[in-house]
Amino acid sequence: MPPKQEGYAPIPDVDIENGDIDLVGPNKDADFVFSGNNEISIMPRKICIIGGGVAGLAAARVLKSRSFQDITIYEAAESLGGVWATGYPKFAIQTPGDLYEFPDKKLSHPKDYKDGLEIKKYCEDYAEEHGILKSIRMCNCVTSIESTFDGKWTVSTNSKAGSDKVIFDFVVLATGVYSPMHKHIPTIPGMGHFKGKVYHSEETAGITNRAGKRSLVVGFGKSAHDCAMNALAETGVPPRLLFRSAHWCMPRKILGLVPMEWLLLSRFGQGTLPSWQLCGPVEFVVHTVMKPLIWLYWRLVQGILISQLGLWGSSSHLRPTLRIEDDMYCSHGVVCHPKVFPMMHKKEIQAVKGQIKRILHSGDIELNDGTTIQADEIVFATGFDRVHDFLPKELLDQKEDDGFYCYRQMLVPGCPNIAFLNSNVATVSNITTAGIQSAWLAELLKGNIALPSDIEEIIATEKKWRRDKLHHAGNARAYLVQLHQLRYYDQLLSDMGANVKRKTSWILGPIGASLKNFFTPMYSSDYESIVTGEWRSDPVQIKAIGYKPSFLREWVVLVSVVAGCVLAANNMETVYEIIRNKNE
Template identity: 25%
Template sequence: MTHRTRRVAVIGAGLSGLVAIKELLDEGHQVDAFEAAGREGGVFASTTGVSYDQMRLTVSQHFMAFSSMTPPPDEPRAFWTRERYLIYLRAFCERFDLLRHIRFETRVTAIQRLPDGTMRVCWSTGGPGEAETQGARIYDAVAICQGAFRASAPRLPCIPGLADFPGRVTHSAAYVGPKPFAGQRVLVIGMGETAADVTSQIAAQAAHCWLTFRTYPELVARFPYGHAHTTDAWSARINHWLPHARLTEFRAATDLDAAYGPLPDRHRLVEDWAVRSGGARFLQKNDDFVPQVLSGEIDVAPGGVERIEGGVVHLADGRKVEPDDIVLCTGYRESSIPAEWLDGVQVDGFILTVAGDLLQHRDQQLEV
């Protein structure tokens, strides 16, 4: 079978985009990549939105690294910072000579299917303060690798009265660090991996920090039961996902309590919340905030928010609180392929917007 070299456009130079560029080049194709930012790295390269100060990965570098450039096998497992991961991505680009194939500060404006089946990709190039220039080129195929989580598409919950709250409302997409919340009374809504970081950072500087969520997260400890290894080093993650496995683990921990004394409070809380979650949920792989829950620095209010009346927030647990700030850690809309990119184009593959719409909670309608 004769191999035909194709001209391929890759949109985005984040994690998936970089791998797409490398693999396409390895197969002998001609590749042009388009990245709106000034460097590679996607959300990890951003200084505002999605990526924030003091951010750390939720899996070890041995799990996060690409198979074509793994860390040394004897390198101790660690949770890299955002900055350290960007260093890795730059080294990946240099090792496989990817940078010369990427057009930075270039925004794709349209993708048009032509009668012969090829696609015209149109773009605009220009950094901050520079005059924009337009361009277009014909490609045999296009790989859209722009990611699912972008600051331009925050998911906003429909909470009665939220629009009239007199204080400041911030989505985690705009969160950079805790300094603006120092000395304030802050209510954080949501409990994903970003919320764990954001709540922990804010609580350390706020006058008071409440944390509320509708359902308990399926927590996984970074270093289970005091082990030196990260959780991805020694356990199959499917075991954490299965509810019966979590119940079995909890019962085993109870038996160990009786035989050898109780588990540390931190690990006990992780197990307790995992059981309360019911299992079969997306793993929340960040337990750094747990000590602050145990100390009371983070005031947990399970059940979420019922309504907001003026400056008073009515929580599902019956409490009424009056925060100065509300921080929404409620994720992002995954629907994000712009309509103008799809002029006559049929997109193959799994589209996150489909799953996002189907699995969306009935009370979690989105504001446009």
């Protein structure tokens, strides 16, 4: 057992017999981890997980492996996988597979940009391998959560068998940021006059007799791009892609050579973005003294993307107005399919900047600039709504216009024994996020982490910072992390007392490890031991709980490498001069 740290409770020892959990260690008489007016039950005996997507499965796998055996998972759909249970034709992940897999289970090869239905099967296999299936209640929709007098929660559900109510000690909200069961279609004046068909992107898989139809696809995200390509393939008629504003799209490989994650998802990459709330002294210097160099770096990247994606001339309306670093900073970037921009340039997809103002009595579609277009179908690739109507009143009372402001994106002050898990945070590698959050939550529930006494002040400080800095984040402001996900992961691992530097180098030793931790992306598998719990048996991975990681060595190595390259270049020039003088 690791030594007790100030402000933290040690992990209680556990005996499991006949399915019951009994605390037998030094914390056996403790019931709560206290933090001011907030309290979390230690070793809750009965846990409810709402959601059977990647987050719910990750939570169940981690909690079960940490001795929490009485777990019930409620899934409203007929199958596991969440957003991967169903989708439009050829829907797929938009990241390399190394960034989108459970940390303790590899995707099969080829793993990059995997088909959505393969991800669904992958989730089902994961649930079976870890004995989770017996805990899942399919087709059970949670309708309400109500607090009890003793700090527990009554969870009400509806299913084909009828309604039910069960009391739980702890509730995990693993419903995802957006629900695939709540499709968002904007309200448009005169929609009843439209004579064609109206679909959400998720409903396009079953369209029949589509040949020759004129399709209008609304949106500019990955689903809009995919639906436009599908429409061309199925109708034979170039569809219109209508978008209100363009956002920077990232090719899968920059200049066909550099994988996009090396540019955006390394510590170096996140360090070049506008600085996050928590940044070290060296990064502060980088964003002050070296600010012109950072600006030039992003202008270079922006110029490369304009050239590679062809965002000039007749396609200049596809170029975003925001600077690329500001757009990416606020989560608007898209990793695009390699064929979509060439299809736009060839007018195989007719990209139109604007938005629908109304549907005229004739059935024509009037845009905000007064022009009218005709279509036989409208496909809204406009995402999903966040639905909170089943949440307890205590939690809903804390919701603000730009979302729930939480401690570590999981806990809301004043709402004990309930936590968001991957449903109040937006990251690139959300399947990895779910695993790390689950490990952090397990440590908290076992009494190994205590909440700070000033949790409300911490949240208030972060809220102010987000509202001051994330100007373009809109209603995602409270839960946006995205390209700064490594900072968030470091924060959670630091709370747990786990080493944030996940990469090692057998060849170059500490120098190689420093370079890898600084310049290479952190992949899902780098956090395997965090999910399995094996990090606790590795002295290299154990740090003091709440420690502050330093990257001074990485900066020293970086500066040394750059200085060495400069000296080598100067020496080569000197050698060249000597050789030239001798020849003369």
